[in-house]
Amino acid sequence: MPLLQDRKGVSHHPALILGLLALPAGIVFLAFFLLPMVRLVLIGASGEEGAAAYLSMLTTPRHLESMIATVLLSLGVTLTALAISTVAGVFLVRHRFPGRAALVSLLTFPLAFPGVVIGFLVILLAGRQGLVGQVAQFLTGNKLVFAYSMAGLFVGYLYFSIPRVILTVMAAAEKLDPRLEEAARSLGAAPWRIVADIILPALKPGLIASGAICFATSMGAFGTAFTLATNIDVLPMTIYTEFTLSANIAGAASLSVILGLVTWAALALARSFSGSTVAASG
C-alpha cells in the first residue's frame, strides 16, 4: 500500500521527473560547454591590453587578413562542394551502373582521414615532386606547384568536404518525386527550368544544412592547414602561432572566441534561410 502511494506521489510531479532526467544533460552542458567557454572568454581578456584584445581583429592587420582569408576560403570551398556534390549526388541517385555501390561507399572514404593525411595527399598531387608538377613540366616545361598556396588548401578542404555534402544530397534526392518532374515537363518546362524550379527547391533544405556543416568544418580545419600552410595564414594557424610560438595565450583565446562567433553567425544566417523553405517531397 505505501508503495502504491509512493508511485502516486511521484506521478503528481512530472516537473520533478523532467528535472531529474535533464540533470545529466545539464551537467554535461555545464562542465564541457559553459565553463570552458566562459573561461576562454575571460582568458581572452586577461592579456596586457585587457578586453581590447577582442578588437585585435581590427587593430592587427595580420589577424584581419587571416580572418578574411579563412572566410573566403571556407565560402569558396562550401559553394564548390555544394555544386559538385549536387550534380554528382543526383546523378548517382538517378543512374544504376556496375560498380555504383562500390563507388558510393568509396566516396565516404575521406571521412576517416585526419587533416594531416589529406595535406600529405595534396602534396603528392601538387607538391614539388607531385603528379601535376611532373605532367605540367612534361607539357609546358614549367613545374606547376600549388600545394603550399591557397589553391592547395582549397583542393584539400574540397576533398574532405565533398563526402559530407554528397551523402546529404543523395538522401534528399532519393526522396524527390519523379512525378513532379514529369508534371513540369508536361507543362512544357525545359530541363534547366526543372532544375531551377523543381529539383533545387526540393534539395534546398539539405543543401543549406550540409553547406553549413561544410563551412564550419572549413573554418576550423587545422591538420590540413598545418601540413600545407607555409606561406599562408588561416585563422586556426594564426591561433596556433600565437599560442605556441608567441606564448600569447590571451591573444589565442580571443581569436578563438571570434572564430567561434563568426562561424556561429554564418550558421545562424543559413538556418534562418532554411527556415523559410518548405520541405519538398511527396
Place this chain on the structure above:
Amino acid sequence: MPTEKTAITLTACGKTFADGTRALQPIDFTIAGGETVVLLGPSGCGKTTLLRIIAGLEAPDRGGRVLFNGEDVTARPIERRQVGMVFQSYALFPNMSVRQNVAYGLKVRRVPRDERSRRVEETLGMMQITELGARRIDQLSGGQRQRVALARAIAVRPRILLLDEPLTALDALLRDRLRVELDSLLRDLGITAVYVTHDQAEAMALGDRVAVMSAGRIEQVGAPRDIYHTPATDFVADFIGTMNRVPASALAAWEGNAGDAVLFRPEDAEIVSGEGAHLRGRVASSLFLGDRTRLVLESDGLQPIIVDTGHRGTIQVGEEVAVRLKPDRLIPLPATGGESNPC
C-alpha cells in the same frame, strides 16, 4: 480551348522494358477527337504504360508510332506535345502556391503577365477553387489537391488531357462527387481525354468508350453498355461486373443450347416460387443492400451463384430457393480461344 480537336492514332505501339519485361504487346488503337476513352484493367495490365506512350514519357518499341491528327509525334518529347497530365499522387509543386502551380505552364510558355493572370483566375473559377489561390499545397485536402492538379493541367489549354488514376487516392464519397464533376468538365471542354483506372464504376460513368486491358493487350473496346452486356472475351466477362457461369447441362427445363455454359448477371435472375425454375440452390449468405438483396446460392457441383432480388419478404440463410433466368438477358458466350480483334 482549341477549336480543332486532336485525334490520337497508335500503330504497333508495344513496350519492352530494359530488363526484358513485355509491358505492352504491339497495339493499334485510334481515339477520335474530343472523345473520352478509359483504359480499364487490373494493375500490371499495361494501361499506364500505354498512357505514358501517348504522353511522350515512354517511347514505344521500334516500329511503334504515335500520331496526333495524323502528324507523327513519336520522336517529340512530352515538353512539345501539348498534353495535360493529371497524376494519382497529384504531383503539385510543393514550393509554389496554388496560384503559382496553376500559372506554371503559362509562365514556362512565356504567356504575358496580364494574359497569364487572367487565364489563371478563369481556370481557378472554373474549378471552383478561387479562394484557395494563395494557399500552400500542404494546406489542401486531397479533393482540393485534385482540383488544383486538374486546373494546372487545363490552364495551358492542352490538345489532349491524360489522367492516370486521378481519383484513386480519394475516399469513396469524394470520389463519387468528383467523378460527376470530372464528367461534366470533360464534356464542357470537349477535349480528347484518356483516362486510366482500375475502377469499373469510374470507367462506365466517364468513358465514351472503354478499352479493357489485360496482360499488355486490349481485350475489348466499346461503349460501356456494350462492354457490360456483350463481353468479347472471358476475361472481360469476368472482370466487368459480377458474372455467373453455369453449365447448360445443370439447368432444368432449358430450351437453349445444351452444349456450353450460360452466363448471366445477378440482376438477370429472379427468385420464383418453384414454377418454371431453372436452378435450385441453398442460400449461403444474404446481404441487404437497401434497394435489393444479394443472395449467394450454393448448388451441388456448381460454383456459387449470385442473385440480386428485390424480393421484400425475408429469405433465410439455409433456405432452399428456386431461380429463374431471364432468357433474353443472357450474356452471349465470348468466342473462346479465338483472338480478339478490338479495333
